[in-house]
Amino acid sequence: MNTPVRLAGFGLGLVAVFGAALGLGRVVGPDVTAPPPATHDTHSDGAHGTDGHEAEGHEAGGLAIAQDGYRLAPLTDALSSTDTQPFRFRIIGPDEATVTAFTPTHERDLHLIVVRRDLTGYQHLHPERAPDGTWQTPLKVAAPGDYRVFADFRPTGRDEPLTLGADVPAAGDYRPAPLPGPGFRDEVDGYTVTLDGDAQTGAFTFTVSRDGAPVTDLEPYLGANGHLIALRDGDLGYLHVHPEDGPGLRFTAEIPSPGTYRLFLDFQHRGTVRTAAFTITTEHGEPGHTHG
Numbered sequence: 471m472n473t474p475v476r477l478a479g480f481g482l483g484l485v486a487v488f489g490a491a492l493g494l495g496r497v498v499g500p501d502v503t504a505p506p507p508a509t510h511d512t513h514s515d516g517a518h519g520t521d522g523h524e525a526e527g528h529e530a531g532g533l534a535i536a537q538d539g540y541r542l543a544p545l546t547d548a549l550s551s552t553d554t555q556p557f558r559f560r561i562i563g564p565d566e567a568t569v570t571a572f573t574p575t576h577e578r579d580l581h582l583i584v585v586r587r588d589l590t591g592y593q594h595l596h597p598e599r600a601p602d603g604t605w606q607t608p609l610k611v612a613a614p615g616d617y618r619v620f621a622d623f624r625p626t627g628r629d630e631p632l633t634l635g636a637d638v639p640a641a642g643d644y645r646p647a648p649l650p651g652p653g654f655r656d657e658v659d660g661y662t663v664t665l666d667g668d669a670q671t672g673a674f675t676f677t678v679s680r681d682g683a684p685v686t687d688l689e690p691y692l693g694a695n696g697h698l699i700a701l702r703d704g705d706l707g708y709l710h711v712h713p714e715d716g717p718g719l720r721f722t723a724e725i726p727s728p729g730t731y732r733l734f735l736d737f738q739h740r741g742t743v744r745t746a747a748f749t750i751t752t753e754h755g756e757p758g759h760t761h762g
Contacts, residue, residue, distance in 0.1 A: 530707025614642025
């Protein structure tokens with residue numbers, strides 16, 4: 471479970487490609503012009519949206535509970551903000567049987583993302599699967615509200631991963647939080663993260679420092695220096711990417727539509743996984759610039 475922290479974001483002008491960084495907290499960020507589409511796997515397969523949020527050859531995932539014959543079947547109908555309780559679910563296949571064979575993506579058979587509909591309370595979990603295909607993980611949410619749970623997985627025999635989503639409530643007094651504004655600087659647990667973006671090439675580079683010195687010994691987490699998930703404000707359309715190969719923190723991914731997105735970046739240092747959160751806004755047709 472990830473360390474809760476202050477959230478903020480960075481803004482983008484016209485973009486088709488974006489990257490994200492480390493550290494969680496207040497951020498300020500750049501607007502940039504649209505780069506060419508990325509050519510590598512962005513792990514962003516998903517259900518088709520019904521609200522017009524589509525891009526050429528690229529769509530957000532997690533907008534539906536079922537896709538291509540596969541279905542997310544929650545066995546837990548409510549979450550708790552007071553006690554840790556098991557959250558259980560299954561993946562049902564095209565033959566209506568529970569799926570029990572998966573091909574790992576990013577070192578896990580399945581990634582479970584939990585976030586409140588106001589894009590707070592993010593958690594990235596790795597449930598355990600029983601022999602009958604039932605997944606289970608201990609879960610406690612930070613506050614009451616309506617939550618979206620995303621199952622990100624690749625069934626054995628399928629070429630591409632799937633992301634399915636379902637809504638699960640947590641009873642209580644729900645008070646939505648405003649979405650933080652954009653930015654390019656983030657701080658969390660004594661770490662400072664800055665962003666340097668190049669929209670023409672689609673490359674975004676991030677640096678992490680602590681006590682004024684660069685952090686050069688980030689530990690591998692899920693097979694990479696960082697793990698990024700992006701959710702679109704409004705419908706919680708889901709994108710999922712990893713850093714590019716090589717040293718440093720470089721990310722490339724297609725944004726499927728204009729709008730506002732919340733980015734969550736998990737990274738590990740000195741044995742602890744931390745989560746960065748940023749807000750980006752994309753607007754087609756406007757030239758970008760960087761805010762200082």
